[in-house]
Amino acid sequence: MTDDVADVAVVGAGAAGLTGAIAAAETLAQGGTSGRVLLLDGAKQLGAKILVSGGGRCNVTHEAITPKDFFGNRNIIRNVLAAFPVERTIAWFKSLGVDLKREPTGKLFPITDDARTVLNALLDRARGVGITVRPNHRVSEVTTSGAGFLVRHSHGVTQASRVMLATGGRSLPRTGSDGFGYRLARGFGHRVTPTVPALVPLILARSMFHSMLSGLSHDVELIALVDGREVDRRTGSLLWTHFGISGPVVMDASRFWTLATNRGAQVDLYGNFVPGRTSDELKEWFVAQAADHPRRSLARILSILVPDRLAESLCRHCSCNPQELMAQVARRDRERLLSALARFRFPIERDRGWNFAEVTAGGVPLEEINYRTMESKLVPGLYVIGELLDCDGRIGGFNFQWAWTTGWLAGQSAARSFSATKVPPRSV
């Protein structure tokens, strides 16, 4: 027995699902078709992740979006991004009544500095274009049925001509995105590459000095090595916390640690606390400082390069006395200190887990999706969008851009393909 019929059913009302549903409804309307678009979500309150995003301000997108800001199959990502570039995102949000402002980092936020502005605008538009929005409708199974699909959920079964899977990944599972969508995708024969937390803080060994520095942030160059080979190098702000390290540069690099650890590889994360300077340059500088200021303390000289608290902690970490006079610093102490400054190996115990990860690395392979439409190459009429796919962006609004873009492409394509065939769902 079906108790509901839809032309396009969207599973998951996050950023991607809301965009997909709106694009589908608007495209159907433009084509003169009165379409039935249904948006199902397991959560009682919609948009929890949008509301917590960007520290409650929602970093909607970034002024400059390139494939290099993402990880995954970059050729496919380039093609997908080209279909709905950032200018269109900005214009689309304006059409929803959300003006965006640019911050010095290039990140774009709503001028209200309130994520609720974004969520409300999307929900208002969804209702305005006649989408039936059903919170508290957890989907347990999607199967093909005749020319369409059966979507089983907590209140019954919906029959749909087109289905969009927009269930997100595994990050922040209390919002409803708990990875169940991978099971739905696998049910259609899709593969799912290993999923690990990305944009996630890292926990350091208890013996480390991080808790002494809690709250301190400064620039660092981070280098990730997997089985001895450099896989990533980036410079940015690191934040010391009571548990370990966080901040944009750590969050961005974390995926290399989680992915490699997950496959049992040896992964090391090194920090250069004086970005841009090599060990040799540092040594030269240090020797000159000792000659010019022999009676200054070690900590005072080091704090020219790094924050005071870090200088002190590094001295102690290297078993050096921070108050020792420069003239008296033994050569082997100097070598240890300079090596810690330029190539500090972070003793990482684990990542902070799904409850603190902003996004998922891994998912449904992009190669299994038609990048022009986001339609599954395995199952006609099925669309896969957003974080569920094997694509993750760096911090800065890139993950939402992926959600808006894939949602928009899928919504338009699903509606066009439905209008073209106009096969009404059969009753069962």
Ligand SMILES: Cc1cc2nc3c(=O)[nH]c(=O)nc-3n(C[C@H](O)[C@H](O)[C@H](O)COP(=O)(O)OP(=O)(O)OC[C@H]3O[C@@H](n4cnc5c(N)ncnc54)[C@H](O)[C@@H]3O)c2cc1C
């Ligand atoms: C704390 C935090 C801050 C972030 N800040 C930013 C930011 O500022 N900028 C940025 O670009 N990105 C940010 N991100 C990442 C961004 O939120 C995600 O990339 C984006 O929300 C993914 O959108 P999505 O629609 O694919 O998935 P989601 O937003 O996760 O939505 C999936 C929806 O599917 C529903 N669902 C799941 N399973 C089922 C089921 N079986 N049945 C029915 N419904 C189901 C869920 O309830 C959920 O509503 C942040 C993430 C977090 C966790």
